[in-house]
Amino acid sequence: MEIRGPALLPARREDVELFTIDGLTLVGELAQPFEREPAATLVTLHPLPTAGGSMDTHVLRKAAARLPALADLAVLRFNTRGTSSPRGASEGAFDGGGAEAFDVAAAVDFARERGLPRPWLVGWSFGTELALKYGRDHDIEGIILLSPPLHRTSDEELAAWAGESCPVIAVVPGLDDYLRPDAAHERFACIPHAVVVGVEGARHLWVGETQTRRVLTEIVAAVNPDALPLPTRWPAEGR
Numbered sequence: 001m002e003i004r005g006p007a008l009l010p011a012r013r014e015d016v017e018l019f020t021i022d023g024l025t026l027v028g029e030l031a032q033p034f035e036r037e038p039a040a041t042l043v044t045l046h047p048l049p050t051a052g053g054s055m056d057t058h059v060l061r062k063a064a065a066r067l068p069a070l071a072d073l074a075v076l077r078f079n080t081r082g083t084s085s086p087r088g089a090s091e092g093a094f095d096g097g098g099a100e101a102f103d104v105a106a107a108v109d110f111a112r113e114r115g116l117p118r119p120w121l122v123g124w125s126f127g128t129e130l131a132l133k134y135g136r137d138h139d140i141e142g143i144i145l146l147s148p149p150l151h152r153t154s155d156e157e158l159a160a161w162a163g164e165s166c167p168v169i170a171v172v173p174g175l176d177d178y179l180r181p182d183a184a185h186e187r188f189a190c191i192p193h194a195v196v197v198g199v200e201g202a203r204h205l206w207v208g209e210t211q212t213r214r215v216l217t218e219i220v221a222a223v224n225p226d227a228l229p230l231p232t233r234w235p236a237e238g239r
Contacts, residue, residue, distance in 0.1 A: 004209045009069035010034040018110050020102040026090040028078030031064040038074035040118035040223045043107050045127030054085035071220045071227035074116050097152045101134045108138040129153050142167035147204045149178035159190040168194040171218045173202035
C-alpha cells in the first residue's frame with residue numbers, strides 16, 4: 001500500500017502516563033519499532049492547545065504512525081497540562097508556556113526511566129517555544145523546531161543555545177504566518193551552529209501529504225539519516 005494519510009504501520013504502541021513534579025498526570029502514547037530496538041527517540045511537543053493543538057495533531061500523529069517502522073525511532077507523544085485530544089485529557093490548566101516546563105521535564109524523565117536512547121525534542125509551533133525555553137535543562141541529543149514562531153522565547157533564551165553543543169535545527173515554511181525563512185535566519189544567527197531549513201511553498205500547519213513527508217524526512221535526516229530515503233510504500237524492502 002502507499003503510505004499516506006492515516007496509514008498505521010507496525011509498532012509496539014502503549015498508552016502511557018507522565019507525572020509532573022507539581023503533581024499532575026499527563027496522558028500520552030509511546031510507539032516503538034515492532035521487532036527492533038529504537039535507534040533514537042523523539043520526545044514531541046505539540047502546537048498551541050488553545051488553538052486546537054495536541055499530541056494528536058496530524059504531523060505528530062503521523063510521526064508515531066510511521067517512523068517506528070520506517071526509521072527505527074521511538075516516538076513519545078503526550079498532552080501538556082490542560083490539553084485534551086482523542087487520547088484523553090491531561091490534568092491541570094494551560095499556563096502559556098510557564099508551568100509547562102514541568103511537563104517537558106516529565107517527558108524527558110519518562111524517556112530516561114524507560115531506557116529510551118538518544119532523546120531529541122521535536123517541537124511544533126508552541127512546542128518549539130517549550131523546546132527552546134527548557135531544552136537546555138535536560139540531557140538531550142538536540143532539538144528540532146517545526147514552524148517556530150519565536151513569540152514566547154526571549155532573545156536571551158534563544159542566544160543561550162550558542163553555548164550548547166547539541167544540534168538546533170529549525171524547519172521553516174516558506175509561507176509561514178509567523179516566521180519565514182529570511183527572518184528565521186536573522187533570529188537564529190545568534191546560535192552559530194543552528195541550521196535553518198526553509199521549505200518553499202509550505203505553510204505553518206504542513207497540510208498535505210507532500211509537506212508531511214518533507215517534515216518527517218527532515219526529522220529523520222537529523223536523527224537517523226541511515227534510514228533515508230523514507231519508503232513511500234509498505235511493506236518496504238528490508239523492513
